[in-house]
Amino acid sequence: MTADLDAIQGLEPVFDALPGEAVPYRIASGEGRRYEVDNQLWTVIARAADTGGLFDAAFVLGPRGAGAGWHALPDHQRSYYVFHGQVQFWLPGESRILTTGDSVHVPPGVPVAYRMLGHMTKLLFWSAPGGALDVLADSGADVTAHIYSATGSSSIITSAAQLFSPVGAHGPDLPMVPPSAAWDDVLPASVSEYFVRAHTGDRRAWPDSVNAYGARGRNTGGRYFSVLTLGDKSPYIPRHFHRQHTENFFVLTGRVWLHANGVETLLTAGDYLHAPAGTIHSFAFDAHNTTMLGMLTSDIFENFFDVTGEHTEHAVYTEGLVHPEQMMGKLGAAMADLDLEFVGPPPERTRGLDI
Ligand SMILES: [Fe+2]
Numbered sequence: 001m002t003a004d005l006d007a008i009q010g011l012e013p014v015f016d017a018l019p020g021e022a023v024p025y026r027i028a029s030g031e032g033r034r035y036e037v038d039n040q041l042w043t044v045i046a047r048a049a050d051t052g053g054l055f056d057a058a059f060v061l062g063p064r065g066a067g068a069g070w071h072a073l074p075d076h077q078r079s080y081y082v083f084h085g086q087v088q089f090w091l092p093g094e095s096r097i098l099t100t101g102d103s104v105h106v107p108p109g110v111p112v113a114y115r116m117l118g119h120m121t122k123l124l125f126w127s128a129p130g131g132a133l134d135v136l137a138d139s140g141a142d143v144t145a146h147i148y149s150a151t152g153s154s155s156i157i158t159s160a161a162q163l164f165s166p167v168g169a170h171g172p173d174l175p176m177v178p179p180s181a182a183w184d185d186v187l188p189a190s191v192s193e194y195f196v197r198a199h200t201g202d203r204r205a206w207p208d209s210v211n212a213y214g215a216r217g218r219n220t221g222g223r224y225f226s227v228l229t230l231g232d233k234s235p236y237i238p239r240h241f242h243r244q245h246t247e248n249f250f251v252l253t254g255r256v257w258l259h260a261n262g263v264e265t266l267l268t269a270g271d272y273l274h275a276p277a278g279t280i281h282s283f284a285f286d287a288h289n290t291t292m293l294g295m296l297t298s299d300i301f302e303n304f305f306d307v308t309g310e311h312t313e314h315a316v317y318t319e320g321l322v323h324p325e326q327m328m329g330k331l332g333a334a335m336a337d338l339d340l341e342f343v344g345p346p347p348e349r350t351r352g353l354d355i
Pocket residue numbers: 240241242247281
C-alpha cells in the first residue's frame with residue numbers, strides 16, 4: 001500500500017476518539033470504546049475501520065480470577081502483551097506466568113487461554129488482519145464505565161469462544177497444565193505459537209537504548225512485527241515518514257514525546273498513537289528507562305532495526321556504548337532499501353529540554 005501523502009500529511013491527529021478511517025490518532029489511557037465481558041473491561045483502541053483493515057487492538061483490564069477459556073481464531077494472528085500485573089497463559093500443552101512486557105503470540109487456528117492472577121491486571125490484545133474485535137460492537141456489552149464492575153455482577157457472561165464465534169472461533173477442550181518456569185528468550189524460526197519474555201528475543205542496541213523484537217515477520221506470516229524499546233532520555237529523532245507501513249506506539253513505562261504531522265503530544269503509560277503510512281513523525285524519550293512497544297504492520301520495515309542496531313545479547317543498554325554517528329553511518333548505507341524518507345531535522349522541543 002502506498003499512502004496518499006498530501007492527504008495524510010495535512011491531517012492533525014484525532015485525539016481520544018476512534019476516527020473510523022485510517023488517519024493519525026492518539027488514544028490516552030482509558031479512552032476508546034468500552035465493553036465488559038465476563039468481568040473484564042475491553043477498551044478498544046483500534047478497529048479495522050481505523051486501520052485500513054490491517055489490525056485491531058484493545059486493552060483488557062480485569063480482576064484476579066478473570067480470564068478466557070480456550071479459543072482459537074481461524075483467520076487472525078494474535079499477540080498479547082502484559083502491561084500490568086501477572087497473567088497465567090496456556091498454549092496447547094504448556095503454560096507460563098507472564099508479567100509486564102512479556103508476551104504470547106498465537107497463529108491462526110491455535111487455541112489460547114489465560115487467567116489474571118491479581119487485581120487491575122492489564123493486557124494489550126492485538127489481532128491481524130482487522131475485524132476480530134467487531135464482535136464486541138454487536139455483543140450488547142457496551143459500557144460507559146472506565147473500569148470493570150467491582151462486584152462482577154453487571155457484565156455479560158460469555159466464553160471467549162462464544163464471543164468470537166462470529167469470526168469462526170472454536171473452543172477445544174484441552175488440559176490446563178501447570179505453569180512451567182521455563183525462560184523463553186528465543187523467537188521461533190517460523191510461524192508458531194510461543195511465549196517471549198520482556199527484553200529478550202532478538203536484540204539490537206542503539207545509542208543509549210536497546211530494541212527487542214518480540215515477534216518478527218517470520219512469526220506472523222508477514223502481517224506485523226513488534227519491538228520493545230528500552231531507552232534513556234533522548235532527543236527527538238529526525239522527522240520522517242513511511243510510504244508502505246503503519247507504525248503504532250504504546251508506552252508501557254516512562255514518558256515519550258510524539259510529533260505527528262506537526263502536532264506534539266506526550267505519551268505516558270497506557271497511551272497509544274497510531275501513525276498510518278505517510279504520517280510525518282518523530283519521537284523522544286523524556287524519562288530514563290522508558291519502555292515503549294512498537295507494533296509495525298506490515299513487516300516491511302523489520303530490517304531497519306537489524307541494519308541500524310548492534311547485535312547484543314544484553315537485556316539492557318549500556319550508557320555511551322553505542323555512538324549516534326555509528327548508527328547514522330549504518331543507516332546511511334542502508335537507506336536505499338528501507339521504507340523510510342526523512343523530511344527535515346528533529347522537531348523543536350517545546351518543553352522538557354534539559355538533556
Ligand atoms: Fe517511523
